[in-house]
Amino acid sequence: MAQADTAETEQGDAEERPTDAGTWRAGVRGGVRRAVRAGSRPESWRRGPVLVALALLLGLVMLLHAEIPNRIGNLGSLVENLLPWLGLFVPVLLAGAVWRRSPSAVVALLLPVAVWLNLFGGLLTDKSHPGADLTVVSHNVGADNPDPVGTARDLAASKADVLALEELTQQAKGTYEKELAKAYPYHAVQGTVGLWSKLPLSDTRPVDIEMDYGPLAATKPEALKLSYSRALRTTVATKHGPLAVYVAHLGSVRVNPRAGFWTDSRDRNAQALARAIAAEQNKRVVLLGDLNGSTDDRAFAGITSRLRSAQVAAGDGFGFTWPAEFPMVRIDQILVRGVKPRSSWVLPATGSDHRPVAAGISW
Incomplete structure (x- = not known):
């Protein structure tokens, strides 16, 4: 009798697993569709202007670090010594962009990502x-x-x-x-x-x-x-x-x-x-x-x-x-x-x- 109950339980779990997986896939597809619809709306691109500005500023700081003057507290040298760590701001800004549902902020983050990889990508291998x-x-x-x-x-x-x-x-x-x-x-x-x-x-x-x-x-x-x-x-x-x-x-x-x-x-x-x-x-x-x-x-x-x-x-x-x-x-x-x-x-x-x-x- 115990064996029969175990078999029925395993059969029930097997029947539920595809359902759970299907629900998860359906949820992902739904999330993607909602993101695409949100991105297709003109007003969504106006969200998160501060995040957009910060992403662009981050990219420009890494790209133009040699142009940061040292006249005030050797700021240029300080930034250059900490340059690899500036990449940590990317996931922080990305999380903010997702929370604000701002496709423009996500696109703006492509600049610091590309600059960081150009500077330090070779060190990862x-x-x-x-x-x-x-x-x-x-x-x-x-x-x-x-x-x-x-x-x-x-x-x-x-x-x-x-x-x-x-x-x-x-x-x-x-x-x-x-x-x-x-x-x-x-x-x-x-x-x-x-x-x-x-x-x-x-x-x-x-x-x-x-x-x-x-x-x-x-x-x-x-x-x-x-x-x-x-x-x-x-x-x-x-x-x-x-x-x-x-x-x-x-x-x-x-x-x-x-x-x-x-x-x-x-x-x-x-x-x-x-x-x-x-x-x-x-x-x-x-x-x-x-x-x-x-x-x-x-x-x-x-x-x-x-x-x-x-x-x-x-x-x-x-x-x-x-x-x-x-x-x-x-x-x-x-x-x-x-x-x-x-x-x-x-x-x-x-x-x-x-x-x-x-x-x-x-x-």
């Missing part, structure tokens, strides 16, 4: 390829890193051939030298930046990126410049020939109500670094470092006009690196000239507030 000759890693290890030993071991486990560290403190410097010595027999440190390598290094020197040394600049300026140095240049001897490697940590940026997006120190550093790279005689160059900004930022035009981003050329996704807990912007960069990026990725978080970045390059 994996462009990596096997066959790298050299793996490089860059990491701002953090002056307040509570676990430099663990960070050093994590970096050594990456098996990179060349490893750049930024924000080295005098207290932690010995720890990194000790923990990385076995995997990296060659290393060079200038001020707060350093390079560890499995391959021989030569012609290592600090790069003066015009830091502001403050009131102490008048006393022993050379010693101060060395201790506060935030950039170096060295030559890595590879089987394919010499590779010029720059390691840099540009000045910090701040956002506050009075100054807006304060970038004076960083921008000055970027200009000096761009001049150094422009004067570089080696055709093969790699820049590793914390630039404190996205490569979309106009402040780096002098650098990005001569070097290309490994993440853009061979990465998978945006490669955000900061803050480490929930990365929202890529301020740690690997830029190259004369070599081909084969892959680019972000390593897991360490004890730092930045995440390490890596790239495979080939000749």
Whole structure:
């Protein structure tokens, strides 16, 4: 009897399912017909003028971001560092357009969608390829890193051939030298930046990126410049020939109500670094470092006009690196000239507030 009841129940469910599916399909068809009828009415196109204006404004901001002036609080640079996130306004405006039943607002949204895809659509696909000759890693290890030993071991486990560290403190410097010595027999440190390598290094020197040394600049300026140095240049001897490697940590940026997006120190550093790279005689160059900004930022035009981003050329996704807990912007960069990026990725978080970045390059 139970079996008969079960069979009848299953038969009843089977009879109901097509009915439910048919009702759902009928509802969808009805919704589409209502939307078409609404769109065919002239008055419906006049709905949501504010949404239309906001959609067009969003598209124009992304399209013409280079024209936004920096005179007021470096607004242009701030927008360029947050440019990928502007796409989040599209679904918000779309929801408003649907709620208002405004076909004109939906059509207006085609502009920001097209501009965003043109700017960042290429980052949504994996462009990596096997066959790298050299793996490089860059990491701002953090002056307040509570676990430099663990960070050093994590970096050594990456098996990179060349490893750049930024924000080295005098207290932690010995720890990194000790923990990385076995995997990296060659290393060079200038001020707060350093390079560890499995391959021989030569012609290592600090790069003066015009830091502001403050009131102490008048006393022993050379010693101060060395201790506060935030950039170096060295030559890595590879089987394919010499590779010029720059390691840099540009000045910090701040956002506050009075100054807006304060970038004076960083921008000055970027200009000096761009001049150094422009004067570089080696055709093969790699820049590793914390630039404190996205490569979309106009402040780096002098650098990005001569070097290309490994993440853009061979990465998978945006490669955000900061803050480490929930990365929202890529301020740690690997830029190259004369070599081909084969892959680019972000390593897991360490004890730092930045995440390490890596790239495979080939000749």
